[in-house]
């Protein structure tokens with residue numbers, strides 16, 4: 052199936068202009084959706100077919116649909132940005148397409164040709180371009196995803212898949228808008244084990260992380276930070292963001308991609324930009340006790356989390372059991388702010404794009 056084989060069925064009753072304007076004036080992350088969705092079907096033996104841009108609406112699923120039982124489901128998350136000159140753009144969409152297929156392989160699902168993934172993303176942005184929020188930091192968050200749609204209770208990789216893309220206007224991710232977040236170290240729960248699905252962007256990883264996130268919120272923190280499953284010692288990542296540690300000797304550290312950590316595209320971009328800034332970037336394990344010791348000695352000056360949804364978010368405080376430690380002065384640090392600004396400036400078309408990350412639409 053070719054990438055330009057989409058049939059387009061515009062919404063017969065699109066959201067009224069005034070309702071849409073009100074909806075995008077102050078969007079809460081992931082609550083408001085645009086009028087359209089992209090849908091493509093896969094059937095073993097036939098391949099990908101029936102690519103459509105259509106009115107967004109409920110899916111009808113047979114109760115025996117495989118995903119409802121064995122959770123073969125993967126997703127991506129990326130943003131369409133409005134550049135300062137008014138044009139729309141995507142950031143490293145090829146990397147999302149490639150990672151989507153890496154996730155598909157791990158979950159024994161059908162791979163979607165990368166050009167079809169990118170074409171689907173372009174289609175939804177074109178269909179719903181008038182849903183861009185006007186707020187600062189606003190973007191159209193795009194959620195490509197795929198689930199096992201075969202109706203069969205046998206335990207095997209499904210023979211049918213459904214790929215969709217939906218879109219949601221978003222502002223800033225963290226409700227509080229606080230300058231730095233507070234983290235809770237989970238000792239009871241881990242997110243991913245060696246040989247498991249930690250490097251795949253699958254719904255199941257999130258399902259497994261929610262109880263720890265719930266615990267973090269109940270204890271008054273913003274996010275949970277997971278330790279490795281084998282030793283409960285090495286810092287891995289948050290439920291949906293990668294971690295960076297900044298030191299007073301001009302180096303930054305991020306945990307290595309050993310299969311239990313999601314290979315974030317923001318993580319990769321930050322490593323590149325940090326090297327540009329003359330920082331020494333090391334992908335190496337970093338222990339929770341060392342984090343505390345380094346924060347207390349002042350050797351560690353900043354820490355931040357990163358991902359598409361929240362971009363770069365400084366960590367102000369970390370709590371484990373009943374003890375807490377503060378990072379730097381507890382707010383955003385200079386290196387964090389510098390890297391965030393460099394990234395956002397490229398994403399928004401305010402700075403040169405030396406790595407060809409931005410695709411103008």
Ligand SMILES: *Cc1c(COP(=O)(O)O)cnc(C)c1O
Nearest residue numbers: 291292293313315316317358359
């Ligand atoms: C998506 C995700 C990230 C961040 O990836 P980006 O490509 O930077 O958005 C980090 N960790 C997990 C677990 C994720 O699912």
